[in-house]
Amino acid sequence: xxxxxxxxxxxxxxxxxxxxxxxxxxxxxxxxxxxxxxxxxxxxxxxxxxxxxxxxxxxxxxxxxxxxxxxxxxxxxxxxxxxxxxxxxxxxxxxxxxxxxxxxxxxxxxxxxxxxxxxxxxxxxxxxxxxxxxxxxxxxxxxxxxxxxxxxxxxxxxxxxxxxxxxxxxxxxxxxxxxxxxxxxxxxxxxxxxxxxxxxxxxxxxxxxxxxxxxxxxxxxxxxxxxxxxxxxxxxxxxxxxxxxxxxxxxxxxxxxxxxxxxxxxxxxxxxxxxxxxxxxxxxxxxxxxxxxxxxxxxxxxxxxxxxxxxxxxxxxxxxxxxxxxxxxxxxxxxxxxxxxxxxxxxxxxxxxxxxxxxxxxxxxxxxxxxxxxxxxxxxxxxxxxxxxxxxxxxxxxxxxxxxxxxxxxxxxxxxxxxxxxxxxxxxxxxxxxxxxxxxxxxxxxxxxxxxxxxxxxxxxxxxxxx
Numbered sequence: 001x002x003x004x005x006x007x008x009x010x011x012x013x014x015x016x017x018x019x020x021x022x023x024x025x026x027x028x029x030x031x032x033x034x035x036x037x038x039x040x041x042x043x044x045x046x047x048x049x050x051x052x053x054x055x056x057x058x059x060x061x062x063x064x065x066x067x068x069x070x071x072x073x074x075x076x077x078x079x080x081x082x083x084x085x086x087x088x089x090x091x092x093x094x095x096x097x098x099x100x101x102x103x104x105x106x107x108x109x110x111x112x113x114x115x116x117x118x119x120x121x122x123x124x125x126x127x128x129x130x131x132x133x134x135x136x137x138x139x140x141x142x143x144x145x146x147x148x149x150x151x152x153x154x155x156x157x158x159x160x161x162x163x164x165x166x167x168x169x170x171x172x173x174x175x176x177x178x179x180x181x182x183x184x185x186x187x188x189x190x191x192x193x194x195x196x197x198x199x200x201x202x203x204x205x206x207x208x209x210x211x212x213x214x215x216x217x218x219x220x221x222x223x224x225x226x227x228x229x230x231x232x233x234x235x236x237x238x239x240x241x242x243x244x245x246x247x248x249x250x251x252x253x254x255x256x257x258x259x260x261x262x263x264x265x266x267x268x269x270x271x272x273x274x275x276x277x278x279x280x281x282x283x284x285x286x287x288x289x290x291x292x293x294x295x296x297x298x299x300x301x302x303x304x305x306x307x308x309x310x311x312x313x314x315x316x317x318x319x320x321x322x323x324x325x326x327x328x329x330x331x332x333x334x335x336x337x338x339x340x341x342x343x344x345x346x347x348x349x350x351x352x353x354x355x356x357x358x359x360x361x362x363x364x365x366x367x368x369x370x371x372x373x374x375x376x377x378x379x380x381x382x383x384x385x386x387x388x389x390x391x392x393x394x395x396x397x398x399x400x401x402x403x404x405x406x407x408x409x410x411x412x413x414x415x416x417x418x419x420x421x422x423x424x425x426x427x428x429x430x431x432x433x434x435x436x437x438x439x440x441x442x443x444x445x446x447x448x449x450x451x452x453x454x455x456x457x458x459x460x461x462x463x464x465x466x467x
Contacts, residue, residue, distance in 0.1 A: 003067055003091070005031060005084055011073060018076075025052050031084040033072075038079035040098035047096050048081050057083065057092065064091040077152065104130070109376055110210050112248035119209045124154055124228035130211040131158065135218060139163070145176050147190070151183035154228040155190070158214075163221040165454040168237060168418050172223045187227040191234050196416050201384050203377040204417045206235040206242065213247050221455030223418075237417035239424040239452050241437055244268065246374040249440050258439035264372045265438060271369035272386045274362050275312045276393035276401055282308045284397030300356035309394035311355050315363045316390070318345060320383070323367070417452075424452045 005020075012018040012033075021032040032048060051057040064071060064082075072091060075082055079097025084090075104126065107119035120127045132140065143157045155176060159169055175194045184190055191205045192198065208214060209231050214224050217235040225234040244264040249257040282301070286294055304311060322341050342364075349355045370382045385408065392400035415422035424433065432448040435441040449455035 003069060003072065005086070007069060008033060008072060008082075011069060012076075023049060023052055026055070028085055028087050031086070032081055033076060033084065034081040034096065035076060035079070038077075038098070039081060039096045043096050043098040044081060048083065048094050052083070057094070062093045064093055067091050074152070107209050110208060110213070110247070110374060112246065112251070114248050115251040116210070116212045118211065120211060120214075120226075120231045120233055122229050122231050124156060124226055127211075127226050127231075127233065128156065128158075131214055131218070131224075134211065134215045135160075140218070143173060145173075147176060147179050148181060148183045153184045156226045158218060158224040158226065160218050160221065163219070163449065163453075163455045164223060165221060165456065168223055168420075168454060171418050172225070172236065176225075184227060185229070187225065187230040187232040187234050190225070190227060194234075194236075196419070197414075200411065200415055201381045202240070202412070202415060202422070203243065203375065203381070204236075204238070204415065204422070206238040206375065207232045207377070208235060209233065210247055216247070216250070219449075221449045221453035237420045237452055239417070239420075240412055240415075240422050241265070241424075242452075243375045243378045244373055250443070254440050254442045261440060262438060264374070267369040267372040268378070268382050271366045271372075271382050272389050273401065274366045274369075275316065275359070275386065276389040276404075277398075278359060278362055279308045279312055279390065279393040280397040280401060283394070297356070297358055300358050303353035304356055305353070307394075309390070311359060312363075312390055315349070315355050315359055316386070318349075319363055319367050420452050420454070424450075 009020065015035075017035050017037040019032070019034055019036050021034075023030050023032060030052065032044070034044065048057065064075070072082055075093045079095070081094045081096045083092040083094065085092070104118050104121055106117045110119075111117065118130070120130065128142075137160075139160050139162045141159055141161045145155045145157070146152050147155055157169075157172060157176065172194075176190075179190065179193050181189070181193060188207060191203075191207060195204050197204060206217075214233050214235065218224055222238075223236050225236070227234075244261060246260070246264075249261055252260075281288055282297065289297070301308075301311075306314070319342075322345070325341075346360045346364075350357055350360060366386065370379050370386075373379050373382065389401055389404045392404040394400075396403065412423050413421075433451045435445050436450070440446075
């Protein structure tokens, strides 16, 4: 017994773009069922209406055997056109999805001077093509899933079958299959639901919008997750140190790349200790400074009525407000507000004796250092960690900062990404990992996959001898 057309009309009642279009053919009057917002009229005519009139629709369609309401609704919501033949009581499905999608553009969040600049889009098909253009290999495999109890979002897991670790792949697939969430607007939501440590401020998966980044990860044996309607691609597993690596490092000379990578890494720790050290030294340990430096600091703070802790918190919050307000404004206005606002507020605060000149310099440098990591989530993490160190310094001075550092390293050592140690390669799984960690050695030495990927051992195919 087939599904009556009235049942579909009842299910799609109240949906304005649901179309039930009747078409006269030589044999029967058929009904086309589709969403006008997902199907272009020209596509509908070329793929459905004209083949119907010529009697060749069966060549481009799929018969829905023993259909049920859920299967038919799923086909329509995916952008297909369902054709109903009342005499035979048969449903055919034709893939006519033709909704407009964004064109390939330049990346904004991971921009570099050297190397490719194109970025992923919100179309899953386009993103897959961007990767497959670069990896023309049958070992590039994919698994498709549908997640989201309400949105039914398509997700694709990509991996190199001859390189990727099967245990990592099983963990990723298990996590995706066990996700229970109503809807996904972006891949970052899936990333948070897959975290092993949801209360940690550190990202346990890397999210990128650069195809070259994703391709490099696949060739290293990583797992790449793409989501429809999201231009962010998830890479796993990752380590703490890889969050300071920019794609530009591999397009630059190794000496320059190593220098920039070291600056990013040590800049992360500088940004979280600069202003806390200012608090510690002035509040608890003034004897640590040379007399001339201490005298200058005391003169700059002579008329400041607040303690160093309150002074630092005030300026840090002002910087956060300027940064947040600038990011919410149109680009040109936001840049103007950020520059002018920072100069005016900083100058006025010093002249009003609310903060010292030295603190203005330290806060400005600290804010700039927080933008060094190529990963934006890591930049936000450094801002959050700075407040922990500020309060620790305000309560216990340098001793408090040492306690905060001990907690930080303990926390990093307990984190995992796909059950892999987050602090690799401090204790490297492979000695070759050290060639691409704090420094980047010349390209000819970087021939091995990283230890954190736990890639399969590859054997070269035997060379056939000519007879």
